[in-house]
Amino acid sequence: MSYSYLFKYIIIGDTGVGKSCLLLQFTDKRFQPVHDLTIGVEFGARMINIDGKQVKLQIWDTAGQESFRSITRSYYRGAAGALLVYDITRRETFHHLTTWLEDARRHSNSTMTIMLVGNKCDLDSRRAVSYEEGKKFAQQHDLIFLETSAKNDENVEEAFNYTARIINEKIEKGIIDVTNEMNGVKVGNAPTATTNLLEKPTTSEPKGKCCG
Amino acid sequence: MYKKWYKNGIPSPLRSKMWVASLGNELQITPGLYEILKDKTNQPSTMERQCSSIDLISVDLSRTFPALQFFQYPDGPYYQPFKTILECYSKFRPDIGYVQGMSYMVATLLLYMDEYDAFVCFCNLLHRSKCNSNPLAMSLVGTPAGSASSSATTSSASAASVVSSILFGPKKRTAEFTSNYHTLYTSNHFIPFFTMNTDYIDKNVKFVRILLREHHAQLYKHLVVDLGVEFAVIIIDWFLTLFSKSLPLDVVARIWDGYLVHGRLYMYSCTMGILIYYQKELLSADYERVMYFLTHLSTATNQFETLDVEEMFSIINTDCRLSERRINKYIRMMEK
Numbered sequence: 141m142s143y144s145y146l147f148k149y150i151i152i153g154d155t156g157v158g159k160s161c162l163l164l165q166f167t168d169k170r171f172q173p174v175h176d177l178t179i180g181v182e183f184g185a186r187m188i189n190i191d192g193k194q195v196k197l198q199i200w201d202t203a204g205q206e207s208f209r210s211i212t213r214s215y216y217r218g219a220a221g222a223l224l225v226y227d228i229t230r231r232e233t234f235h236h237l238t239t240w241l242e243d244a245r246r247h248s249n250s251t252m253t254i255m256l257v258g259n260k261c262d263l264d265s266r267r268a269v270s271y272e273e274g275k276k277f278a279q280q281h282d283l284i285f286l287e288t289s290a291k292n293d294e295n296v297e298e299a300f301n302y303t304a305r306i307i308n309e310k311i312e313k314g315i316i317d318v319t320n321e322m323n324g325v326k327v328g329n330a331p332t333a334t335t336n337l338l339e340k341p342t343t344s345e346p347k348g349k350c351c352g
Numbered sequence: 353m354y355k356k357w358y359k360n361g362i363p364s365p366l367r368s369k370m371w372v373a374s375l376g377n378e379l380q381i382t383p384g385l386y387e388i389l390k391d392k393t394n395q396p397s398t399m400e401r402q403c404s405s406i407d408l409i410s411v412d413l414s415r416t417f418p419a420l421q422f423f424q425y426p427d428g429p430y431y432q433p434f435k436t437i438l439e440c441y442s443k444f445r446p447d448i449g450y451v452q453g454m455s456y457m458v459a460t461l462l463l464y465m466d467e468y469d470a471f472v473c474f475c476n477l478l479h480r481s482k483c484n485s486n487p488l489a490m491s492l493v494g495t496p497a498g499s500a501s502s503s504a505t506t507s508s509a510s511a512a513s514v515v516s517s518i519l520f521g522p523k524k525r526t527a528e529f530t531s532n533y534h535t536l537y538t539s540n541h542f543i544p545f546f547t548m549n550t551d552y553i554d555k556n557v558k559f560v561r562i563l564l565r566e567h568h569a570q571l572y573k574h575l576v577v578d579l580g581v582e583f584a585v586i587i588i589d590w591f592l593t594l595f596s597k598s599l600p601l602d603v604v605a606r607i608w609d610g611y612l613v614h615g616r617l618y619m620y621s622c623t624m625g626i627l628i629y630y631q632k633e634l635l636s637a638d639y640e641r642v643m644y645f646l647t648h649l650s651t652a653t654n655q656f657e658t659l660d661v662e663e664m665f666s667i668i669n670t671d672c673r674l675s676e677r678r679i680n681k682y683i684r685m686m687e688k
Contacts, residue, residue: 155452156411174418179453179597180588182647185640198640205408207451210548211588 142330144193145318147307148200149300150215152240153225154233155204158259161290162225163201166300171291178203180211188301190308194330197300209243216247220316220324221303225257228287231268234258234277241281249323251316255284255303262289361606361665368465374612375476386471389440405449409438416455423459433467434458440471445479451546456596460604477594483540484615532559532686537616537679545592555686556591557583560623562685567624567672571631579639586646590623598649599626603661610669617674625668 151159160175160182167184182201187194200219202212216222224240226233237256244254258274261267271287278285284302288295310316311325318325362370393406413435414425422428437458442450457477461470525533535555544552560583565572575581589598594611596604610618626649627634633652634642645652653659 155408156415174414176418176597176650177412177415177452177455179592181585183585183640183643185644196640203452205405205452207449207546207548210550211553211584 141187141196142194143187143196143328144330145308145311145328146196146198146326147220147304148198148218148324149221149223149303150212150219151199151201151223151225152212152244153204153223153257154227154230154236154240157204157225157227157230157233158290159201159204159223159225162223162257162259162288162296162299163199165290165293165296167199169293171293173291180208181215186300188304190301190304193308194328195304195308196328197304199300213243213247216244216252217249218322218324219248219252220307222248222252222254223257223299223303224254224283225259226269226274227260228258228269228274229260229263229266234269234273237277241283251310251323253284253303253306253310255286255299256281257299258285258287259290261287261294262292362609364464364605367605367609368469371461371464371608371612372469372473375473375480377472377476378480378482379472379475381472381475383468385444386440386468389443390436392443393436393439405442405451406439408452409435409442409450409455412452412455413438416459420459423462430459430462433470434462437462437467437471437474441474444475448543448546453546453592453597456593460594460596460601460608463601464605478540478542478546480540484538484617526687528687529684532683533680536683536686541591541616541619545588553584553588557587559682559686560587560620562682563620563624564627566682566685568628568631571627571634574635575627575642579642581639581642581646585643587623589647589649590626591619594619595622598653600650600653600659600661603653603659603664606661606665617676617679620679621668621672621674624672625664628667628671629664 151163153159160178161171163182163184164175165171167186178201180203184199184201185197186199187196189195200215202208202215222244224237224244226237228234241254244252256274256278258269258271274287275285277283284306286295286299286302288299290296307316307325311318316323316325318327410425413423413431416434417423420428422430423434425431434455438450438454441454442448454474458470458474461473465473532555535552536559541552541556561572561576564576576583594604595607599607607618607622610622614621630645630652633645637645
């Protein structure tokens with residue numbers, strides 16, 4: 141299927157916070173109460189629409205355990221967006237965010253958009269991290285923030301789409317150089333506004349700005 | 353007898369005995385040691401790494417074979433032994449601790465044997481120095497020191513070079529060959545995988561690509577050349593758990609039968625066999641479909657009720673059968 145852009149995402153965060161469930165809800169529109177463990181990395185993809193453009197998302201869902209960090213790190217490079225997930229009912233998953241963030245910033249390109257996701261907001265009675273705390277952390281570290289429920293399909297769509305809209309803005313502003321695949325963005329073959337754009341790729345303009 | 357089992361798998365009632373016998377007990381684990389380890393699991397740990405990995409076990413148990421009731425908390429009959437074995441292992445080897453993926457292997461063992469046997473088998477599966485069951489190679493290889501350690505690639509390269517010089521006579525072998533030979537063939541792969549030794553894993557990935565190129569040029573072209581499929585993702589999942597997460601339990605048991613007789617050769621045959629068995633799906637799929645398919649193989653095998661086990665094993669055991677000589681040839685290709 142043709143698309144205007146391809147964005148690469150990575151989902152990171154402690155084990156058991158619901159990374160695979162978020163992905164499954166986003167790609168398959170279903171929830172599996174007990175999801176299989178993720179060993180290493182799993183893959184998912186979906187097409188979304190951003191400002192009338194077809195955008196293909198390739199999503200790498202990583203294993204949360206520390207042991208796998210050396211493998212998952214290689215997926216930071218070449219990702220345009222990251223969903224950093226914690227579990228609002230387990231405070232330690234919130235405490236570990238700083239480490240995750242350091243790791244992500246060190247191994248990714250500087251233009252990567254990071255969305256902080258507080259998952260399992262359906263379990264409000266067992267909440268251990270308040271919405272305000274999550275929001276504050278996000279503001280301090282310049283992240284976008286949402287609370288989600290993979291179970292009830294709350295804000296899941298929004299988490300992936302919001303990130304894509306910001307990546308799209310960064311492309312339009314020339315912050316992301318789309319000719320460099322390491323930035324996690326690839327220009328597709330879909331005709332955007334007019335077909336002759338293919339002759340003069342949309343990439344030329346942002347590139348100029350970026351370099352100038 | 354072996355030949356027949358190789359073809360059809362070990363008959364279920366004999367399987368437990370065969371697995372225990374083939375794995376042996378090089379580590380000399382005793383019931384006494386197991387009791388001591390069990391006691392230790394009740395004491396609080398001082399090591400941070402161990403602590404967090406032990407907490408993880410309870411979280412992960414319910415996520416291992418979620419469809420199988422007998423592993424589930426609190427009523428599943430296998431729940432307690434399952435948990436105990438993993439906790440004891442992380443006390444036995446606190447330097448490695450519990451790593452996700454181990455639970456699938458312990459579960460597979462528990463389906464065929466009791467708790468203590470499963471613990472002995474699990475530890476020996478991971479740490480035995482001889483994982484290559486080819487009798488000739490086994491008698492010659494002996495026990496290369498430190499071959500199970502994560503730094504094996506370099507530390508026992510000299511041991512491997514002695515072995516290969518015995519095996520292959522005067523023909524000159526490069527240092528790279530002997531190191532690759534060790535990494536890809538004679539060493540036990542589990543600990544380098546569980547400790548995420550990236551050099552070791554990268555070599556395995558590269559080797560699997562060569563195998564695919566030599567076995568099925570068309571699949572190789574489509575997956576590697578055209579789509580640039582990341583084999584690392586698949587190899588980690590399949591090799592780390594010895595296929596136990598990705599395939600139906602009866603298929604897994606037969607793969608383990610073959611692995612315990614033939615060692616790492618069989619792991620490679622299975623990898624090729626699975627890819628070739630699904631060649632029709634793979635050849636017609638784009639990058640996204642291929643990656644999804646291969647990282648969710650259990651979903652695929654569950655969905656296609658039509659999984660033809662006999663056909664799959666016929667491909668694995670006949671078309672993808674590997675000999676010592678072929679392995680050597682392919683390892684030599686690694687240098688190019």
